Amino acid sequence: MTKCKCVNCDCNIIHEDDVKAVRGKMLDDDILIATADFYKVLSDSTRIKIINALDEKELCVCDISSLLNMTKSAVSHQLQNLKDMNLIKSRRAGKEIFYSLADNHVRQVFEISLQHVLEERNDKASEN
Amino acid sequence: MTKCKCVNCDCNIIHEDDVKAVRGKMLDDDILIATADFYKVLSDSTRIKIINALDEKELCVCDISSLLNMTKSAVSHQLQNLKDMNLIKSRRAGKEIFYSLADNHVRQVFEISLQHVLEERNDKASEN
DNA sequence: AGAATGGTTGAAGAAATATTCAACTGTTTT
DNA sequence: AAAACAGTTGAATATTTCTTCAACCATTCT
Numbered sequence: 054m055t056k057c058k059c060v061n062c063d064c065n066i067i068h069e070d071d072v073k074a075v076r077g078k079m080l081d082d083d084i085l086i087a088t089a090d091f092y093k094v095l096s097d098s099t100r101i102k103i104i105n106a107l108d109e110k111e112l113c114v115c116d117i118s119s120l121l122n123m124t125k126s127a128v129s130h131q132l133q134n135l136k137d138m139n140l141i142k143s144r145r146a147g148k149e150i151f152y153s154l155a156d157n158h159v160r161q162v163f164e165i166s167l168q169h170v171l172e173e174r175n176d177k178a179s180e181n
Numbered sequence: 182m183t184k185c186k187c188v189n190c191d192c193n194i195i196h197e198d199d200v201k202a203v204r205g206k207m208l209d210d211d212i213l214i215a216t217a218d219f220y221k222v223l224s225d226s227t228r229i230k231i232i233n234a235l236d237e238k239e240l241c242v243c244d245i246s247s248l249l250n251m252t253k254s255a256v257s258h259q260l261q262n263l264k265d266m267n268l269i270k271s272r273r274a275g276k277e278i279f280y281s282l283a284d285n286h287v288r289q290v291f292e293i294s295l296q297h298v299l300e301e302r303n304d305k306a307s308e309n
Numbered sequence: 310a311g312a313a314t315g316g317t318t319g320a321a322g323a324a325a326t327a328t329t330c331a332a333c334t335g336t337t338t339t
Numbered sequence: 340a341a342a343a344c345a346g347t348t349g350a351a352t353a354t355t356t357c358t359t360c361a362a363c364c365a366t367t368c369t
Binding site: 075123 | 189190191192194200206207210212214215216217218220225230233237240241242248249250253254267277286291293294295296298300302
Binding site: 113 | 314
């Protein structure tokens with residue numbers, strides 16, 4: 054066990070070999086940050102509802118606002134977030150702008166996590 | 182097109198049939214909120230780094246703190262968040278408490294999204 | 310061209326979340 | 340039993356994020 058040389062941490066390195074080994078295998082910071090940012094887009098119930106809706110059908114902003122019972126502005130802001138992270142795409146048709154899911158990755162991730170959530174709920178339900 | 186009856190939205194329902202159809206197919210609010218909450222746990226780079234580290238090996242708090250260059254307290258708070266959402270588990274061994282991933286769902290979701298992030302980066306790199 | 314409609318934007322206020330700090334618990338060491 | 344170590348906790352501060360508001364742009368309708 055050696056005193057940790059970190060600037061910001063207040064502890065000892067207890068298992069020095071393990072720490073070295075893990076440090077060597079960990080992904081680069083910028084990749085992990087990008088991954089967290091990817092989840093960040095999905096971590097808001099408004100955005101998840103939008104994804105769930107667009108998973109069914111291409112929709113315009115007003116339709117989404119009506120579905121979620123929210124203002125156009127609030128929805129539009131969230132659509133921008135989703136678009137910035139390449140989860141959705143848009144096309145203009147006259148005055149309206151239609152939004153749809155960008156690709157299947159999104160569907161895939163959404164479905165696996167949904168499965169996880171549903172299983173958790175079943176586990177908890179059967180505990181009683 | 183009909184005036185929307187929503188309390189909180191400031192728009193018209195433009196495609197009434199679509200909205201009705203999608204509303205009928207959308208998942209329950211509480212499921213979607215639980216799904217967003219699941220992502221919320223993964224949406225912080227500190228927590229993602231912890232998951233990435235624990236994916237390699239079971240570790241104690243000090244080792245994680247040293248790896249991430251953070252205080253024990255900050256790490257411990259985040260470990261609690263991860264544990265509350267059943268993404269990790271712990272076991273005590275003397276003074277130390279070892280943390281590890283809870284199950285394979287977590288690994289699965291992590292790996293798919295990592296793949297998504299890496300592909301995005303490749304796409305962007307090849308645009309130049 | 311002017312009005313109406315669909316949608317966007319930036320700034321501000323409101324709400325949620327992360328880190329820090331200081332005090333604390335549990336276990337081991339002496 | 341006291342000291343040292345590993346870790347936790349709650350409150351406070353700092354930071355981020357969401358929604359609202361008001362003004363705006365783009366397209367269509369008359």
